[in-house]
Amino acid sequence: MNTSPVIGIDVGGTTVKGVVADRDGLIIAEVRRPTPSPDPTGALVVDAVAEVVAALDADPTAPVGVVVPGIVDEMHGKAVYSANLGWSDVPLARMLSERLGRRVGFGHDVRAGALAEARWGAASGASGIIAFVPIGTGIAAAFLIDGRPVVGGGWAGEIGQVRLSTGPHAGARVEEIASATGIARRAGLADARVVAERVASGDPALRIVWDETIEVLADVLAGLTANLAPETIVLGGGVALAGDTLTSPLAAALDARLGPLRRPDLRTAMLGDRAAALGAALIATGSSGSSSSASGPNASDSR
């Protein structure tokens, strides 16, 4: 079994995070650079990735995996859409392989985070379907079935985009209310973490903001559970750092909605903001169930 290090790179909305990891997920080196954004052609991001790879100073034959946000079609190696980066059908997998002069694994940040949490993090050893739900600047989900991500042409798991039809926030999209950004905005504070801290210490006005957040998240997770029946849901992103302040009322609200259905095990993520880069490293090794730019059309990709 190959145990040599692997490079994983996560192109985030604001930061490009690069890691060199061993095959046990231990991080040997790490580099961060600002993301050039917007970058409609992808050329600046490709430059930034090349610079991060150089700065990581790893074995030049080390496999490289790169993951990006937005709508990503692994099967065709394309960044289909990203509002932040201004992408529309950019063939990033090919561009990265050409620039780096080697095979580059290519994938989606949330699905990569799910792979890493399943291999080395909160869902390590979990059986059944696994859901990873980062609640940060936005809200999304990724699902692993038999270890393989559900892709749906890049559109699967976009649970933050649905408009609420009823309740106090009817008309708003889920992530406008329940993301870290949405929580902070509704609380009139700079950071959702401060909201969670004040809720934990009994602030009654912020309790209302928090309770409404819980209600929206519980509706979303109840639908997710009814559809896919995950045995484990890993909550990630900045909001999951609230720990019990989040999971305890959320588990109760979910329980109230699930009637006779099987309850998922709610956990908080363990790999923090390195999950996607570690998942990129998994994709680089081809051991992820995800595709790489070199593999071409592959029936497994839409799982």
Place this chain on the structure above:
Amino acid sequence: MNTSPVIGIDVGGTTVKGVVADRDGLIIAEVRRPTPSPDPTGALVVDAVAEVVAALDADPTAPVGVVVPGIVDEMHGKAVYSANLGWSDVPLARMLSERLGRRVGFGHDVRAGALAEARWGAASGASGIIAFVPIGTGIAAAFLIDGRPVVGGGWAGEIGQVRLSTGPHAGARVEEIASATGIARRAGLADARVVAERVASGDPALRIVWDETIEVLADVLAGLTANLAPETIVLGGGVALAGDTLTSPLAAALDARLGPLRRPDLRTAMLGDRAAALGAALIATGSSGSSSSASGPNASDSR
């Protein structure tokens, strides 16, 4: 290629439907018997299936597939739970194989219906993930990814069981409001089909009942679409017989909820109440991506 006939049997809540079909899904013979219910041990249902097989008078070497309702774990050949039939962890696959003296394919009625609609019905030729959503006495869903059903230990697709948290029917389960049974009850009529007909001809009071149904269904399908991103949703069950009266407002309500997300193609089912029996025939041939009692644990089953 084997073209000999196959037996498919759908154990419904009220009727056991048996068909002999050829490998193109054409029905050669059909038999129906009342379902013995409740039947906590499964023994009476096994008798009824054996009687239907005998009455179908097919080649005694024809493969047999049997599908049942409720929570079904194909991987372990078990009827995990059915409120109607009174089942709890009944090893039906083994019981059926022993009784019929041959290998019996075993599966779930809704997932079988999805397989049949994908092979021979409304989703024939469709690409991407396919969702089948029967709206009848209850509401459920089945998902095919690369042609294989998502199982989730038997719990995937139980979208009718979730409790609504907001709106005019907060506290009710989805299927209490939006199933054929729920629609008829709320309208004070015997049959949801009559409700749909009167709505189509302009009855204002029933329009309200119908509109509320559409709102609930649109919420459910928006969540389903955000999670799994199906390219095609096939609506089945008695309520789908309303055709345009259902799909036209439902597509509009779904559109309003999906924001930037990709829209699924909404279609109505083509195989009527024979979809599950035809799907059972597909399972019998082992060409379905589903499991059979003889195959034992199989990593593909939870897809």
